[in-house]
Amino acid sequence: MKLSDVFKSRGEFDLTSGDIGLPLFYLSLPIVITNLLQTAYNLADTFWIGQYSTEALAAISFAFPMVFLIISLGMGLAVAGSILVAQFTGADETEEAEYAASQTVGYAAIASVLVGAVAYVFVGDVLDLLGASPDVLTLATAYMEIISLGIFFMFGFLVFVSLMRGYGDTITPMLVMLGSVVLNIVLDPLLIFGWGPFPQWGIEGAAIATVFSRGLALVVGLWIMLSGRRGVRIRPKDVVPDLAYGRKLVRIGVPASVEGTGQAVAINLLMFIVGTFATPVVAAFGIGVRVFSVVFLPAIAVARGVETMAGQNIGAGKPDRAALAAGVAARTTFVVLTAAGVVTWLFADPLVGLFTNDTQVIEVGSTFLRYVAPSFGFIGIMRSYNGAFRGAGRTLTAAAVAVTMLGGIRLPIAWFASRIMGPPGIWMSFLISNVVGAVMAYLWFRRGTWRSGEPGGQNVSPVADEPADD
Template sequence: MSIRGRLSGLFSVVFKGRDEFDLTSGGIGKPLFYLSLPIVITNLLQTAYNLADTFWLGQYSTEALAAISFAFPMVFLLISLGIGLSTAGSILVAQNTGAGDDEAAEYAASQTVTFSLLVSVALGVVGYFGVGPLLAVLGASADVLPLATEYMQVISLGLPFMFGFFIFISLMRGYGDTVTPMLVMFGTVVFNIVLDPFLIFGWGPFPALGVEGAAVATVVSRGLAMVVGMAIMFAGTRGVEIHLADMRPDPVYLGKIVKLGVPASIEGTGRAVSVNALLLIVGLFPTTVVAAFGIGIRVFSVIFMPAIAVARGVETMAGQNIGAGEEDRAAATSRFAAKTMFVVLGAAGVVTWVFAPAVVGVFTPDPEVVEVGATFLRYVAPSFAFIGVMRSYTGGFRGAGKTLTAAVIAVGMLGVVRLPVAWFASQDVGLGLGSSGIWLSFLVSNVLGAILAYAWYQRGTWRGADVARGPKETYTATDDD
């Protein structure tokens, strides 16, 4: 057998298409694994965009590294403000696919694309003109502010391209196809990693753009991914299909998307705002602490990928099972995911605690940043298992259409617990632990968030969703918990 044939055989064993497993019957572990594994890889590849920027700019200068420590949470904030619409589309596609209503699923997907792109354009304009003042309020120093602003303005202009690909991922996931987005992401990540140093350092014929070059490379790569993703959905050969005729803005249907999407946006925005708000506290400390915070957040984004991916898998499986009238199977999916993630991320926490200095050292040669960053990782590592539990149950809530419940849990964990603890523990008026007080807030909030999500899910308020039928009557589940 040829090498190509062997690789193709290996791929078919590791990755399964939607037509090779049933999300609404049979065992739970195997379909959840095949659904979530490509999401893990897709999210890792997605994070590679930011990691590549972090690595190359870390070699460029400490000021550049600090600049993207401020910029990355801002990127997350802009995306989170509109990403709830694509989450709503994913839920509607999943529930109607489970109910066997392909026409309704395709209409949901088409309308989601339209409204999400319109929102991304508006957010991009606001972001371009508003990031500079906001970064200044967040405490970016005089030498960091211009660099962070340059990065964010380029990202803001490219926001529709970034949104376009996120929409593609969400809608395909709702249908049950997570392999296709993974393959598209792989090609564009490789392109971004190769392009980054050329634009940052000015290799070959390219000018040395520094921080701005990293942003340009990211936008160009995401734009390529969007074009490919949209072409796949219009073709309809894989995953959910979209139709130009269904993309005319439907104000009535917009209300249905908003009903699900606004709480999902609040959840994502709450997470982004909490990171940005933490920068107000982190910014009170030296640049080494700011840089270490940025590296730590990037490392967490990689380690938590399995939990986030499984949560998205739970969201899809729960949505399709609720659409099919299998509520008990939806509940079993959340429980199985929570137990599995507790074990997997618990093991990851042990490894991270042991090798913390080496992990931080990958991103910077500065010994002070390595020391502070290692301390950050060792404070948070014991709580990794609890992140898995919380994400699994909030994924179940979203799949049932209870996006408001998931938002309340996330905002409560971050706004009510993490931020106050970070301020009180780090400042002299409180415990006076310095930067360690900020790291402690992550540990406390992660544990309490898991307990809250578990207890709330056991109440069963997510049960009883009604799946409507028809292209313009697809909305399901209220958020009146």
């Protein structure tokens, strides 16, 4: 089979007419691989740092949720830019799509500098508040200070991926990510252990490798968008922030930021609960979350594909087709992730053993995986419908579903159940919240209120009015 038979460019399929399944597949497959490669950053760090020391492994268990929180604070801009580009592309308004992309880049640059500066100043205090032990706190703070200084590069590449996806090009970001990940994997052991001419930087070496690799990826991404050779084009004169357009980005992006930030805050509060237990539990939790980040890649990718398909079809005045795409995605990801849950349950011990030789960590981590594995399929349902909400501009609806699932269900159960059952109470909170979140998203979608007030075709500027979120 030729590579071109698997990966098709945007010009080879139409997201607004014809079949649903194949275009969604061709759109989502590169996103799966892109997200897999992105996860490889974290997996490479987890693997090599796990070989370095258990304390360092516990440190990045605290650090990774913090990275997610920092990125989430500005993620709304990337989501807003992707939605606008998708809807303008579906409405066949190329100049508006390019202007939306350019404005997104300008505002994202400002936001990333501000967020990075604040994070650098306060990250140590936050990690201390989360309950990291003194040895772990020192390591986690050193890692996060370097990441904070590199947020501009990390967030900039996220914006590049989002804008290209909104246009319908998911192949180019995949290829750029591939080169960046290869570089990161090569640098990780060199900088962590001090191989060859490099000094031994330990956990800080992992952070330097990640920031440098993302920085190079951002340079390539900006060159691609400025040249206009692939995907959506940005123009330097349009990057200068337009306050009127900024309000539009904020209107759509703030709920998306609330969704991401709410998830990140919930994860960090969950880390506070986990941190009340011994270091092996913290390390096992970090490994389990990394495993989930790989398993859930199909759901995340298909949800992003649905977001693009829904956005372009809403822009083209075809909400029924957007709804059909969400339904196909939900059924497909439920089946795929349920099968992945069976595999994870059967092979939990060797999966955790990939990251550590500590028998106690393996025992706790495998129990964590077996508790959560039966609920994997429900994550696919929730993410698919949330992707449709976002594509329709209903970012507040998507935020309400996600934040309620985490803050209203998972956290309270984790806290009270862990006081009674110990760590298994935390694991149970994942199982229950995943199922309830899927039911909630499905019922909300079935109400059909997300369709009301959507843009009505090519003669209406997509997302021109205030979104009437539920």
